[in-house]
Amino acid sequence: MDRFRLPPAALSRSRRRFVQGLAGGALAVANARHFSWAAGGPATAGDAGAVLSGTEFNLEIGALAVNFTGQPGIATVVNGRLPAPLLRWREGDSITLRVSNRLSAPTSIHWHGMIVPADMDGVPGLSFDGIGPGETYVYRFKVNQSGTYWYHSHSRFQEQIGLYGPIVIDSRRGERHRADREHVVLLSEWTDLDPEHIYRTLKRQSNYFNFHQRTAGDFINDARKQGWKPTMADRRMWGQMRMNPTDLADVSGYAYTYLINGSTPAGNWTGLFRRGEKVRLRIINGSSMSFFDVRIPGLKLTVVAADGQDVEPVTVDEFRIGTAEVYDVIVEPKDDRAYTIFAQSLDRSGYARGTLTPQLGMQAEVPALDPRPLLTMVDMGMGHNMAGMDMSGMDMSSVPDMDHGAMDHGAMTMEHDMGAPPHHAPAEYGPNVDSLAVQPQSRLDDPGVGLRDNGRRVLTYADLHTLGGPIDHRKAGRDVELHLTGHMERFVWSFSGQKFSESEPLRFNYGERLRLVLVNDSMMHHPIHLHGMWGEVESEQGEFLVRKHTITVQPGQRLAYWVTADALGRWAYHCHLLYHMEAGMFREVHVERFSNEGAPS
């Protein structure tokens, strides 16, 4: 327990705490020798229960009165905490978690990135029936992995309103990349709005939260700078597509207050260090709808793990972290000064902010938000469907022998020339898909919209090399190609043009090694999460790159990864943007010994 010694009690308050945000500007401090995790707000420091370790856990899901913005709200939390307690496990242990529901609604907990039996995975409707009000579900599994993970509700919008927390698993062999001290940095959002209201609002007016749209003034400025003709051509192109180049996030800082470990920017979560120490930051994106661009001005970030898996250390200035992704970085502050952890949202509508400091009370400058980026032709999969309704460039007759749903049964194998135009499923030509990539590109070395050529060294997937090689050396027996599709205007999201309600489960033959090819036809980033099995991202040369549980596919990108279907049962496969998932961007993956179809060749 000494290892998890907690910060001084000086800042603690009652357990039923009100997490002050802009109103309070209170300080949360993390200061353990080896490990610390001062969860949000003024009250958590020194608060027993912020970290739970061992093999037996009792988690109670209930409501908590909170106040992040000056407006009181009710969060859904674990053990009265937002974020939920840090669960510290040891690789090799068999653990038991009793999760009790004190809400009036059903609930669930999913252990994100954990390889556990299907009935322990926590997805209502696929793993189990969920946890009804007053009920307790006992999760039991053996921990066979190590690293940083997280857990969250898989029921409705509970994840949005506070039901998420970190998991740290100590390796039996000790850390490969040693650090003198570590902090969990859990990024998330708070909203005073009812998530049900947010979802309805997106269905009614999908650009509701976008207050960065192009105006008449922008048009005049652009025309002055670039000339009338190119400006007109640009507006004509977007107008024909009925797309919006400022559509970077569906829900913005208009609704969200961005949090680090439950602290608002004003609350300024603070982690301590001593000069010269190696400090490991376990950075988790536990938000529901936000991508963050993370940097610590003045410090290099050495990325040592991605999604819990150790990687060859790579040193960068900045990285983008998709919803549900996890990066462990090591920093070595050389000076006796404070540093700002700055995590701006992709659409630059706000930021989460915390401080690393050798001494309480010190702060560093908070950088200005970067300029708002615009989506470009690259983000549209190059050619895009410029003529709107005209699909002559993508004649369906050129699609070889593809019957409806073939993709969805995963029975389709095709040659993949990364430069070739993609094949779109028939359903993609239906009313619920507003764009089709004409020439999606791999672009694994593309830092993404808003980070290109910003003068900083920005992490890309091409920089990530998981140590120890893939978990399976066989070649993939077949390809399963899925397209990430949607209709921004009507807020409908799907895989290959089919919403979850319209789709059949993807069937993976037990034991097979297959290759999932994702083509992002939409103009948004999608963090795609397969439950129960790792995804091993393939380089452009077809070599193993990085093992992840959540894989971000950029707009207009084509990305392939290998999966070994060694996990029997029914699993969720979905976009981890919560409202995209609810709107249909979800599939069931069924791993079974299917005798007839999908057998590895």
Add this chain to the structure above:
Amino acid sequence: MTARVQLFLFCGAFGLLAASFALGQESHDPASRPDHSSSQSPEPQAPASAAPDVAAESEAAHVPPDPPQHPIRDMPYPEMAETMQMDDTARTSKVLLDQLEWRNTAEGSAAVWDAEAWYGGDINKIWLRSEGERVASTTQNAHADLLWDHTFSRWWGVQVGGRQDFGAGPRRTWAAIGVQGLAPYWFDTEATFYVGEQGRTALRLKTEYELLFTQRLILQPEGEANLYGKADPARHLGSGLSDLELGLRLRYEVRREFAPYVGVVWARSFGGTADRVRESGRDPSDVQFVAGLRAWF
């Protein structure tokens, strides 16, 4: 489970030969893992491993999960959606009071409304539209359409239903068929064709655009035209193009859902309808100032 880890390590150390041995062991060893789900989950079979001479570290370290002890039953989509609390077929609704305004017309001040509401899923919706005006305590040029809206392409929906005219003059009932959607360059567009009693036909065309001056100050140009197949003197309508209205409304979105506005509308009647207007001593062309509220929920 430990047996399995050992097997994998073993396999790592002794390469292919050992791997095949391990496979044999695995397949002969179903009893080590209680299986309560014979029909749902066949006994697990270790993934065939074409391990290289020395298996990768992660290959050795990765431990696949046990099969579920209690696999969930199959359920139809509605039950699944209920259990998951996630339903992409759920219906939503919207009520939009696009124009709720006061106008200074040639006849005096008028209260004018133009509203719509819908309820339904992503593809099929019930759509209600109504517009009309109140001048000197009488309702004029009012109608309500009740339509089934079916989205058939990316940007367009077909609408089928009926329309009821009300207010001054005899009531007319029509069957309606039309399209509505988003034309290129973001023009929100409706075109509806009506067939009424006694061979009456009508066509209503409407389009709207939004021009942002700031994120909240928005200019909304709008155009609407009504055409009739034959004259309806009782309702003061001639045949052909009957009326055209072009409006410019500048609104300020206090919230997205709540936006007061001011604007100007040029209304002009044509043909037989214009003749009727002239007969009553008014000018068929009228420039009106408007002030109102746009709201939705």
